[in-house]
Amino acid sequence: MTPLDESAIRIETLTVGFGAKIVIDDLSLDVRRNEILGLIGASGGGKSVLLRAVLGLLPARAGRIEILGHVRGPGSAREIGRRCGALFQQGALFSSLTVLENLEFPMREYLGGSDAFRREVAIAKLEMVGLSAEDARKFPAELSGGMVKRAALARALALDPEVLLLDEPTSGLDPIAAGDFDDLIRTLRRTLGLTVFMVTHDLDSLNSLCDRVAALYGGKIVAIGPLAEVRGVDHPWIRAYFRGARGRAALA
Amino acid sequence: MRQVVGAALRICYRDCGPIRRRALTSEPTLARIAADGGLRLKASGAWIADHADALEALIVAAPASVALDVAGVERLDTFGAYAIARLKGQAELTGVSERQRGLLEAVARLPHAAPAGVKPRNRLADALESLGRALSAAGADAVDFAAMLGRVSLAFLHALRHPQAFRLRSIVHHLDRVGVQAVPIMAMMTFLVGAIIAQQGFFHFRKFGAEDYVVDLVAVLILREIGVLLVTIMAAGRSGSAYTAEIGSMKMREEIDALSTMGFDPAEFLILPRVLALVVAVPALTFIGAVSALAGGGVVAWLYAGMSPPIYIERLSEAVSMTSFEVGMIKAPFMALVVGIVAAVEGLKVEGSTESLGARTTSSVVKSIFLAIVLDGVFAIFFAAVGM
Numbered sequence: 001m002t003p004l005d006e007s008a009i010r011i012e013t014l015t016v017g018f019g020a021k022i023v024i025d026d027l028s029l030d031v032r033r034n035e036i037l038g039l040i041g042a043s044g045g046g047k048s049v050l051l052r053a054v055l056g057l058l059p060a061r062a063g064r065i066e067i068l069g070h071v072r073g074p075g076s077a078r079e080i081g082r083r084c085g086a087l088f089q090q091g092a093l094f095s096s097l098t099v100l101e102n103l104e105f106p107m108r109e110y111l112g113g114s115d116a117f118r119r120e121v122a123i124a125k126l127e128m129v130g131l132s133a134e135d136a137r138k139f140p141a142e143l144s145g146g147m148v149k150r151a152a153l154a155r156a157l158a159l160d161p162e163v164l165l166l167d168e169p170t171s172g173l174d175p176i177a178a179g180d181f182d183d184l185i186r187t188l189r190r191t192l193g194l195t196v197f198m199v200t201h202d203l204d205s206l207n208s209l210c211d212r213v214a215a216l217y218g219g220k221i222v223a224i225g226p227l228a229e230v231r232g233v234d235h236p237w238i239r240a241y242f243r244g245a246r247g248r249a250a251l252a
Numbered sequence: 253m254r255q256v257v258g259a260a261l262r263i264c265y266r267d268c269g270p271i272r273r274r275a276l277t278s279e280p281t282l283a284r285i286a287a288d289g290g291l292r293l294k295a296s297g298a299w300i301a302d303h304a305d306a307l308e309a310l311i312v313a314a315p316a317s318v319a320l321d322v323a324g325v326e327r328l329d330t331f332g333a334y335a336i337a338r339l340k341g342q343a344e345l346t347g348v349s350e351r352q353r354g355l356l357e358a359v360a361r362l363p364h365a366a367p368a369g370v371k372p373r374n375r376l377a378d379a380l381e382s383l384g385r386a387l388s389a390a391g392a393d394a395v396d397f398a399a400m401l402g403r404v405s406l407a408f409l410h411a412l413r414h415p416q417a418f419r420l421r422s423i424v425h426h427l428d429r430v431g432v433q434a435v436p437i438m439a440m441m442t443f444l445v446g447a448i449i450a451q452q453g454f455f456h457f458r459k460f461g462a463e464d465y466v467v468d469l470v471a472v473l474i475l476r477e478i479g480v481l482l483v484t485i486m487a488a489g490r491s492g493s494a495y496t497a498e499i500g501s502m503k504m505r506e507e508i509d510a511l512s513t514m515g516f517d518p519a520e521f522l523i524l525p526r527v528l529a530l531v532v533a534v535p536a537l538t539f540i541g542a543v544s545a546l547a548g549g550g551v552v553a554w555l556y557a558g559m560s561p562p563i564y565i566e567r568l569s570e571a572v573s574m575t576s577f578e579v580g581m582i583k584a585p586f587m588a589l590v591v592g593i594v595a596a597v598e599g600l601k602v603e604g605s606t607e608s609l610g611a612r613t614t615s616s617v618v619k620s621i622f623l624a625i626v627l628d629g630v631f632a633i634f635f636a637a638v639g640m
Contacts, residue, residue: 095605111331113304117311120364121304124334127362141604160301160329184358191355192329 007066008033008163008195009054014063016046016053023049025219026063031163036189036196038206041216042237047199048089050216051167054197055086068162082110084163085156089171091148093140099126099151100136103158110159122158129154130180145172153181157188164188166198170205178202182209215241277327279303282310282339284317291317293339296324299332307335314339322356323347333359393597393619400519400597401589404527407520422525430491431533437490438537439544442482446474446545450552463557467564468571470549475576479542480534481628484587487534488620492595495526496616499599500609508600519596527592534588535581542580575640583631587624594620 009031016024023046031037041047052058054065056072068083070076093102103122104115111118126136129150140148149172156164164185170178182205188194200206206213206227214224215238223233231242280297293314299307320343322336333355336345340360348356411417453466499522502508508518546568553559559567598616602609 096607107301111301111304113308117304117308120338121331121334124337124359124362124364125330127364128330128358133363139605157330160331187354187358188330191333191352 006030006032008068009197010066011054012064012066014050014053014065015061016049016058017061022061023219024053027216027220028063029214029221029224031195031197033195034189034193035211036185036198036209038210038213039197039199039216040201040206040213040241041199045216046219047216048167051165051197051199055165056080082159083161084165085159085161087149087152087156087164087166087169089167091140091152093148093152093155095140098137098139099131099143099154102140102151102155106155106158122154125154125157126151129157129184130177146174146177149173150177150181153184160192162193163195163197166196166200168199168201170200170202175204178204185209277302280306280310280325280332280335282314284315287318289318291315292319292321293317293343294321294324295336295339296326298327299325299335300327300329301331304331307331311335311338316341317343319344319346321347322352323349325352328352328355330355330359337362337364396597396601397593400523400593400600403519404523404593404596407517407524408528410520411524417520418528419521419525422521423529426526426529427533429494430487430529431536434486434490434533434537435540438483438486438541441486442474442479442541442545443548445478445482446470446548447552448548449473449478449545450549451556454552454557463559464567466557467549467553467559467567471546471568471571472576474545474549475542475572475580477580477628479545480538480580480583480587481624483534483537483541483584484591484624485621487530487537487588488591488594488617488624491530491533492591492620493613493617495592495595496599496602496613497609499523499596500602500612503600503602504604504609518600523592523596527589527596530588530592531585534591535584538580538584542577579631579635579640583628586627586631590623590627591620594623 007030009029011027011029014024014027015022027050039047039050049058053060054067054072056065056077060072065072067076067080070080072080093099094105097105100119100122103125104118107118107122108115113121123133123136126133131147131150131154135143135147135151140151143151149169153169156166169185170181173181185194185196186209189196198205198210200210210227212225213227213230215222215230215233215235217235217237222235223230223238230238277298277300278296280295280299280303283294283296285292285294297303317339320336320340322345324347325332325336328336333352336356337359345356407417450466450470453469454463457463457466457469499508502522508522511518511521550561550564550568553564554561595616598612598619602612
């Protein structure tokens with residue numbers, strides 16, 4: 001085990017850019033252990049870029065990213081991959097594998113036990129996110145949008161990770177499914193001591209699920225704290241975000 | 253010293269992560285306590301995914317019990333929770349901590365469907381089934397081909413009446429890709445084949461003193477058969493596959509659906525320009541290929557057999573009739589049509605998975621080459637019947 005550290009993800013003076021454009025500008029952010037941190041920001045404002053940098057998919061111009069005590073780099077990819085699950089916005093399920101095989105693939109690579117036992121656990125995980133054993137045999141192309149999200153979440157949880165990175169997990173889900181999703185994350189967090197870093201625009205999730213909210217604007221974190229605090233921050237974008245009609249209605 | 257140990261551990265961490273972590277978290281154990289009323293089980297240690305082997309062994313070996321005490325479980329994840337749910341059976345669960353309750357309850361609530369077993373199969377029946385499927389697929393292919401030919405013909409007739417429906421920019425763009433850009437490779441390939449045929453001809457005909465007829469062999473073979481076939485095969489591999497992949501990925505990303513919902517006919521916008529470009533390009537390439545192959549034959553005749561270029565050209569003009577040239581050129585646009593239509597049919601058959609894109613691209617190339625050779629045979633019968 002890594003020494004117990006206060007933060008599960010530590011981002012220090014991170015700069016990410018494409019060509020002459022700087023998207024993430026000297027950003028520092030700590031995600032504490034066992035907390036659920038929601039990241040909000042304008043469309044095209046760098047939320048996904050930040051998440052992809054944390055996932056190791058985009059190189060940093062400067063700064064460093066530490067996950068569970070491992071510095072992001074070529075040598076730590078497997079260790080971080082084992083202990084950090086990711087849910088992509090479009091699911092990113094492997095289209096040539098069935099849903100069940102999508103879950104079994106990382107389990108087979110990292111975990112012990114027999115094929116049959118891992119398969120049982122994989123089915124249990126699919127049931128946990130609300131899919132049936134029937135759905136497990138389907139290919140991703142045969143699933144509806146909401147089912148793809150659930151299957152992708154099950155795959156992100158396949159290795160029982162300690163850190164979960166979610167990119168708009170509840171977008172495309174109906175309110176009931178989104179509520180179930182929030183409940184599931186809450187249960188897992190309590191039992192597994194899960195740390196969750198999620199990009200979301202779902203104000204219900206921000207309100208009921210997230211311990212803290214970070215607002216990204218212009219490549220920097222302009223506010224961070226419990227939702228009530230962030231809502232009160234005097235910043236033009238934050239004001240527009242929470243005091244628009246939709247924001248008021250959801251938080252009323 | 254510390255640093256050395258640290259470095260060694262880091263290496264170990266990278267290469268055998270689970271082993272080191274296993275050493276630092278205690279193995280899951282299951283103690284059996286005989287009590288009045290039946291057997292009681294007492295679980296302790298870390299019930300987590302890293303110990304999947306040990307957990308499975310515990311489940312398999314565990315006897316039926318009346319009570320299961322989980323107070324000693326230090327760490328729990330869904331793997332462990334699933335193992336406990338399996339062990340529990342009818343037993344009473346005790347010692348559940350507040351932290352672990354949620355997960356244990358969530359896992360206990362699941363229906364726990366058993367994975368579907370594999371049905372034993374009869375090999376003979378399987379072989380017959382796949383033969384039947386292949387035959388019916390071939391029939392379905394013929395229907396799809398005819399349907400696509402009809403669709404493209406309709407789009408073509410529509411475009412004849414409404415000339416603005418010819419997407420000229422698109423046709424020119426595709427003509428550049430499948431025609432102009434293909435010239436160097438086609439010319440080089442046919443040049444080499446012409447040279448090889450000539451060399452083989454001289455080598456074998458020399459024994460009979462029939463070297464003069466090598467020029468007839470090269471000219472007739474190239475103009476009537478080899479030229480157009482080589483160009484068709486190259487067009488199928490180079491352009492048909494690209495068409496299938498393009499149309500297929502547009503199908504995958506629902507771009508074709510978007511086009512249809514706007515009220516546009518995908519056959520007119522996507523398929524007709526591509527097919528027309530190929531129908532223009534393949535005859536042109538066939539002509540270039542034939543000239544290039546004859547040049548290849550001429551070079552071999554000069555360097556290998558000592559037949560000077562003026563004599564080669566002289567013999568060519570005696571050997572080549574307009575008919576041989578016409579036979580090759582008449583076939584070319586039909587070959588192009590086969591390649592283009594097959595590519596479009598296969599492209600539209602692509603489904604959601606990346607695997608199907610690959611499978612369809614392969615089958616586009618294989619089917620169009622096969623059909624082109626069949627068509628060549630049909631033409632041979634036809635030309636024999638009309639005396640060409």
